[in-house]
Amino acid sequence: xxxxxxxxxxxxxxxxSAVAAEEAKKCTVPARECEQQIRQMLxxxxxxxxxxxxxxxxxxVKSVVEDGPAEHAxxxxxxxxxxVNGRSTMQATIxxxxxxxxxxxxxxxxxxxxQRNGLLRRIDVRLEPYSKAQIDKIVAQHLAQSHSMxxxxxxx
Ligand SMILES: [Zn+2]
Numbered sequence: 001x002x003x004x005x006x007x008x009x010x011x012x013x014x015x016x017s018a019v020a021a022e023e024a025k026k027c028t029v030p031a032r033e034c035e036q037q038i039r040q041m042l043x044x045x046x047x048x049x050x051x052x053x054x055x056x057x058x059x060x061v062k063s064v065v066e067d068g069p070a071e072h073a074x075x076x077x078x079x080x081x082x083x084v085n086g087r088s089t090m091q092a093t094i095x096x097x098x099x100x101x102x103x104x105x106x107x108x109x110x111x112x113x114x115q116r117n118g119l120l121r122r123i124d125v126r127l128e129p130y131s132k133a134q135i136d137k138i139v140a141q142h143l144a145q146s147h148s149m150x151x152x153x154x155x156x
Contacts (some may be wrong), residue, residue: 027146034147035139042135046108046127048101050075057091061114065134073125079114086111 027034049068052059059081064070081089084100092100104110108127113120130138 027142031143031147035143038139038142039135042130042138044129046105046129048110048125048127052081052094052097054094055080059089059092059094059097067131068134069125069128072128073123075112075114075123075125076116079116079121079123081112082115082120083113084110 029037047068048070049065050070051062051064053062061070061075061077061079061081063077064075081092081097083089084097085104087100089097089100101110104127110123110125110127112123112125114123115121
């Protein structure tokens with residue numbers, strides 16, 4: 001009896017989170033068209049591969065993409081961004097950071113000063129284009145989340 005209740009509870013939680021994810025990210029474009037758009041948008045585009053978080057004030061690294069440019073440069077989750085390309089980011093927002101990133105598009109290079117465990121470190125990142133495997137993964141993830149289907153499924 002105890003086991004049965006436990007199983008049901010786990011099931012309910014899984015269903016609830018699946019529904020929440022679906023409601024949060026709906027996509028109205030037909031899946032095939034949407035896939036083409038994503039591929040077009042990402043192909044050849046250079047990226048950093050790090051998710052940042054506003055900590056008020058400032059920014060920390062929330063996560064890094066596996067095998068992405070940030071990970072290659074040894075940027076790590078928890079790193080606090082102190083400066084990027086000579087500009088202080090101690091009070092910066094995600095929006096400020098996006099601006100710095102866009103200013104660096106020409107060279108594709110970021111020199112980031114981070115604070116990690118109380119010490120300052122210099123991290124040199126070279127932005128890289130998305131690999132085909134990464135684009136495939138992003139497409140598959142989007143289709144599964146927002147279209148409830150796979151890339152080879154029937155047209156919606
Ligand atoms: Zn879509």
